Amino acid sequence: MARPHVLVIPYPVQGHVIPLLELSLCLVKHGIKVSFVNTKYNHERITSSFAEGSDIGSKISLVWIADGSDSAEKAKKPVSTGEVLRHMPGKVEELIDCLINGSESEKISCVLADQSIGWALDIAKKKGIPRAAFCPAAAAQLVHGLSIPKLIENGIIDKNGTPLRKQTIQLSPSMPSLSTENLAWLNVGNLTTQKHIFELMMRNIKSMQLTEWLLCNSSYVLEQSAFTLSPNIIPIGPLLTSNASGNSAGNFWPQDLTIMNWLDQQSPSSVIYVAFGSFRTMSPSQFQELALGLELSNRPFIWVAQPDFRQGNNNEYPQGFEDRVGDRGQMVGWAPQKKILRHASVACFISHCGWNSTMESVSNGIPILCWPHFADQFLNKSYVCDVWNVGMGFETDERGIITSNEIRDKIKQLLNDEDLKERAKHLKEKVLSGIREGGKSRNNLDGFVKWIKMKN
Incomplete structure (x- = not known):
């Protein structure tokens, strides 16, 4: 019988790639095969930045999809948020179809996708593949995103995500407070990028309902109130693993080890x-x-x-x-x-x-x-x-x-x-203490691994 095979799909920026590669290395240690999907641009940056002696490529199958542009000049630049919405879904679906129609060892046991690209979960559901989502940010940030309909209903933001007035919001007494000026989608690039990010977040609210696991790189110790508000979010962090050389995985630039x-x-x-x-x-x-x-x-x-x-x-x-x-x-x-x-x-x-x-x-x-x-x-x-x-x-x-x-x-x-x-x-x-043997994050991760093996 073939090993369980997880297809991992990050949002294509370094801050999202790194923790998902760390989680992938954890899965590999448990005997699970991982195929990690990057855009071509990110794939080339990551592989060229591997430190001497890095063993990541031998542990994880690093695959890439086209960046969604035929322009050679544009292919040298990061994928924009608009391209994440328009081009990546089709390329990812083509890859999944290729794996489904391939050898038995390539069959996918689970799609593990960054929660900020919920369309990947939509594709997995359409293909009948078990699904898990991963949040590389704070659970509180995810809770804020899932609370967007309530923020609209309560007259805090309009349907486009624009604050109706400046105020401070706090979803529960022991959660961090946040000014409406600093809502996540309002502080990313120009107005077009902000619109795309908000559109992604709105789509993801529905996509999160399709996932069987919603994992988060956090812990109960750090965000107990957020996990109480949304008990479906499962902490497995902090993810602190590294490759054999002791260096973080997924860097876009070579590290100065001297x-x-x-x-x-x-x-x-x-x-x-x-x-x-x-x-x-x-x-x-x-x-x-x-x-x-x-x-x-x-x-x-x-x-x-x-x-x-x-x-x-x-x-x-x-x-x-x-x-x-x-x-x-x-x-x-x-x-x-x-x-x-x-x-x-x-x-x-x-x-x-x-x-x-x-x-x-x-x-x-x-x-x-x-x-x-x-x-x-x-x-x-x-x-x-x-x-x-x-x-x-x-x-x-x-x-x-x-x-x-x-x-x-x-x-x-x-x-x-x-x-x-x-x-x-x-x-x-x-x-x-949470990631040591018997800790809550460790137990949650072990439970996720057992679920993957059951789905194989």
């Missing part, structure tokens, strides 16, 4: 780690204020500015900055974040508050200085600062700029707050 040698030479709890994910943009003036703030901190730091971020915005370091910070400042294009956040030399994380970064920081007891930019990051900041109390936010000046003095002062304030640091360590232990 930074670990420098980190080994730093004092315990001394290094500021700065990283804003794969989508962050920053004005030249804000970029310079950040550089000067790190300089003023007088602490060693690692600053990750991925190549697209710097080149696309013509950001330059302040004159003489690199000479003044010398060896204590390490500016890199892309870094092995999981390894860095596990390192004893790291004191805090200046972060955009993407959910993956938040999970990695919390799981290592690292306090967070929150600098959200778009989508769900504002909700995650509320968790960090207001619910878990393991971080702080920055204040902007009258220009909307976070100044160098504000950065310096918040670093000092956070690192002098012993109670906050102790809360971060305590939360780490509670979170990790």
Whole structure:
């Protein structure tokens, strides 16, 4: 009898690809075959970024579909949200048909799809294939999405997702509060992109009713109220596995592993780690204020500015900055974040508050200085600062700029707050207990694996 075979389909951006690859590696360890579907653009970026000695390609079948464009120039760019809606469904259905009509070993036991592309679940249902959805974001973010009809009914937003007035909403007393200005779909790109994201979210409300499992990269410890509101969401996180080389799976850029040698030479709890994910943009003036703030901190730091971020915005370091910070400042294009956040030399994380970064920081007891930019990051900041109390936010000046003095002062304030640091360590232990043998997240994942094997 052939092994159970799961077809995994992420939303085609790095923050969604990484946790689904981590989950895929978990499934492989349980004897399940995984075929992981990327767009051609993402497939090429990921495979070219594999660290030397990476064993991911030997464990998981990495397959790709066309990006939905015949243009050679456009094929070199990420898939837009509109293309996710228009072109990807047909390409995915063609792939599924090919597998269904192939050998016995290729038959699909389950389609595991990112919950933000519910159309993949629609296709699986049409083909008679068991279905599971995965949320790479906070359960609270998913609950907010599923609550859109109620938000419309209560006159908080209109049918297009536009807030009818500025207000703060809180779905339950112990969940994070969120301004209607920061609803996830309102902080992603231009108006066309926002429209497409909202359209996807509305479609997904119906698609979620088709799934037999709705998994989430979170834990009961972190989001008990969200799981109480929506008990059909099953936490299996945080997903912290990695490949044999110890590096995260699914990076779009090669990681600068030499930074670990420098980190080994730093004092315990001394290094500021700065990283804003794969989508962050920053004005030249804000970029310079950040550089000067790190300089003023007088602490060693690692600053990750991925190549697209710097080149696309013509950001330059302040004159003489690199000479003044010398060896204590390490500016890199892309870094092995999981390894860095596990390192004893790291004191805090200046972060955009993407959910993956938040999970990695919390799981290592690292306090967070929150600098959200778009989508769900504002909700995650509320968790960090207001619910878990393991971080702080920055204040902007009258220009909307976070100044160098504000950065310096918040670093000092956070690192002098012993109670906050102790809360971060305590939360780490509670979170990790959930993924150990007998923990709730671990038991949920084991239950999902058994279900897949039963469906084979």
